[in-house]
Amino acid sequence: MYSSKLRIYTLATVVTLATAFGLAALYAPIEADQGFSQKIFYVHVPMAIVALGGFVYGGIEGLRYLRTRDPKHDLRSYTAIHMSVILGLGVLITGSIWAKVAWDVWFEWREATLVSFLIVFLLYATYQPLRFAILDPEKQARYAAVFAVTAGAFVPLNFMAVRLAEPFIHPRVLNNTTGGALPTEMKIPFYIALVGMTLLFITLCKLEMTHKLTRGRVKGLERRLDALRGETDDSTLPPRSAAPQVVA
């Protein structure tokens, strides 16, 4: 039951994000170099961290599916990647807005951080078409899991490579090595926003999985009704869909 505690998660997400954005607007100081536009940081960076974490989690669930062949892991992997792609789109758009105000360009192709995130996003943008292209549910889940594991392993490697590379203009705000460490007044809203974004990710994943399971139950009822009428036909494959075929 993915719907359990959904109400609590929703409430916690709303409270945490509202607190974080309120603190970002009213409590966090205005950054000396970038000015007011630095406030984008409190939505852009937590979204990026959670999106990348979601891709890795999708890979872990993909690996679990390959080991156990339990369809619930396929569903979790699919949902995590689905949500991370949506958050990734948000990261790219908010990042572009920040780039425009900070550097007067919408995208900087020489900056490894930006380009690497775009590559990761485009890589995962192929996940849904890959699933959609495979009709057999078992094969679809297996291929998608292999993709999730491979791409999920690529994400931290890519992140480390970017960190090791010489930064061009993108700020490194969460470490002391480049002198970009955050003051406490900025850290508090940032970490609350990070918790809020993680809660949002979990809530949306639970909501999506609840929807998928409910749809599966409806399909199960349809099958039972067909059996009652004597219209069962097990030879046909289910209709083409990118989402996992959950039939309860």
Add this chain to the structure above:
Amino acid sequence: MLLAANFPDGSGYVLAAYLVFFALLLIYLGITVYRMLGLEKRLTTLSEELDRAEGRTAAPPLAEPVADTPKDKIL
């Protein structure tokens, strides 16, 4: 308007970034609600079909039968 007038430069970009976040969230939630409504409609149709298949009409559940009470007890 007063609040916006007190905002420093670049506030439009900040507002746009936060709006993008909330717009994405709203679009996703809108699509989910739409799909949930479709499921609810399908579920209603299915229960009606099931009732018909079982040879029953889709009628509201009857009230609990009231036990016969001896008249002498009422009096």
